[in-house]
Amino acid sequence: MMTTLLSRRTRRGPSPEQKEPVTVEEGTSAAEWVRRVMSRQETTLAIVVVVVGVLAAMKSDLFLDSDNLLEILRSSVIYFVMGCGAGLLIIGGGLDFAAGAIFTLSALMASKMLVSSVPWPIAILGGLALAALVGAINHVVITYWHVPPIIATLGMFYMLTGVDNLVTGGNDVIGLPQVVQDIGQGSILGVPNIVLIAIVVGLWFWVLLERTRFGVNVRALGGNRAAAVANGVRATRVDLALYVLSAVTAGLAGVIYSARVGSAQVTAGGSSTTLIVVTAVLIGGVSLLGGLGSIQGIAIGAVLLSLIDNALVLSNIPPQYNTIVVGAILVGAVAIDHLRRERIFRKR
Numbered sequence: 001m002m003t004t005l006l007s008r009r010t011r012r013g014p015s016p017e018q019k020e021p022v023t024v025e026e027g028t029s030a031a032e033w034v035r036r037v038m039s040r041q042e043t044t045l046a047i048v049v050v051v052v053g054v055l056a057a058m059k060s061d062l063f064l065d066s067d068n069l070l071e072i073l074r075s076s077v078i079y080f081v082m083g084c085g086a087g088l089l090i091i092g093g094g095l096d097f098a099a100g101a102i103f104t105l106s107a108l109m110a111s112k113m114l115v116s117s118v119p120w121p122i123a124i125l126g127g128l129a130l131a132a133l134v135g136a137i138n139h140v141v142i143t144y145w146h147v148p149p150i151i152a153t154l155g156m157f158y159m160l161t162g163v164d165n166l167v168t169g170g171n172d173v174i175g176l177p178q179v180v181q182d183i184g185q186g187s188i189l190g191v192p193n194i195v196l197i198a199i200v201v202g203l204w205f206w207v208l209l210e211r212t213r214f215g216v217n218v219r220a221l222g223g224n225r226a227a228a229v230a231n232g233v234r235a236t237r238v239d240l241a242l243y244v245l246s247a248v249t250a251g252l253a254g255v256i257y258s259a260r261v262g263s264a265q266v267t268a269g270g271s272s273t274t275l276i277v278v279t280a281v282l283i284g285g286v287s288l289l290g291g292l293g294s295i296q297g298i299a300i301g302a303v304l305l306s307l308i309d310n311a312l313v314l315s316n317i318p319p320q321y322n323t324i325v326v327g328a329i330l331v332g333a334v335a336i337d338h339l340r341r342e343r344i345f346r347k348r
Contacts, residue, residue: 049307060311060314073192075309076303077302079276080299081198086277089246091290096153099246100277103273106131113127138152171266174262209295279333283329289337
């Protein structure tokens with residue numbers, strides 16, 4: 001059945017095996033292997049990161065300082081953790097613009113429980129459970145009410161933004177327990193705790209996407225939904241899991257951010273965070289039309305955006321220019337994705 005599914009998908013969309021191999025196969029020359037590696041989206045993006053880093057180091061002596069490099073990693077954690085769930089959803093053919101509001105809601109709910117002396121593991125799980133509930137509601141509205149994903153999740157974004165202000169009265173939640181702040185601000189062997197958390201999350205999502213039947217089904221739905229359903233993929237179940245995972249990673253990112261800064265901020269998250277995460281996912285090689293993408297690409301995309309932001313700050317460039325750069329990168333990423341898909345389909 002799966003062989004039939006993949007053969008049908010090659011006519012209209014990308015298949016899970018479409019990613020070019022990175023190991024030297026029998027009969028493949030070293031030059032051919034290098035060509036294949038260099039043609040991958042992740043390799044191109046890594047080169048861009050190196051080039052931007054070199055330019056930033058030439059502009060400011062502070063860039064290569066170890067504390068500054070660690071700060072870049074810390075800043076990229078939020079985008080990457082959110083990007084894992086959002087990227088998986090986009091690969092599966094979905095879209096979630098409510099992520100920024102879920103980010104704030106989960107952080108606020110978990111923090112309110114924390115300052116009310118609820119044990120920190122229960123408080124964090126409570127915030128994530130609320131996020132999962134929102135993801136499930138998004139799925140119901142999209143699947144059973146037939147509301148387009150962009151409309152359903154935008155509507156949820158505005159509703160949750162209002163709920164955030166009603167619950168808190170527009171005030172931040174301060175005074176988080178020290179144990180939570182230690183998680184967000186501490187380190188192990190010089191590596192920040194939140195970076196270690198991001199690594200664990202990334203590895204889990206990589207295995208889920210690349211080494212499980214669920215990951216194959218996600219790519220199948222994103223590449224050719226009709227063919228996937230015709231070959232037995234339970235689209236409703238997969239969609240539910242994707243929207244819940246996207247919401248939970250947004251909530252987790254909100255909790256991590258609150259632990260890092262020591263408070264839950266009503267103004268944190270929002271539309272700007274959502275758009276930056278979507279940008280990181282798209283420049284990381286995830287196709288907006290579904291079927292294509294990788295967790296490692298999302299990681300590099302998140303680092304690149306944090307790197308650009310850091311470089312602009314060190315260069316004393318006004319923050320308004322950061323928004324301009326992110327917007328230009330978003331447009332460029334979508335254009336490149338379109339050209340990439342055309343090249344892939346021409347080969348077929």
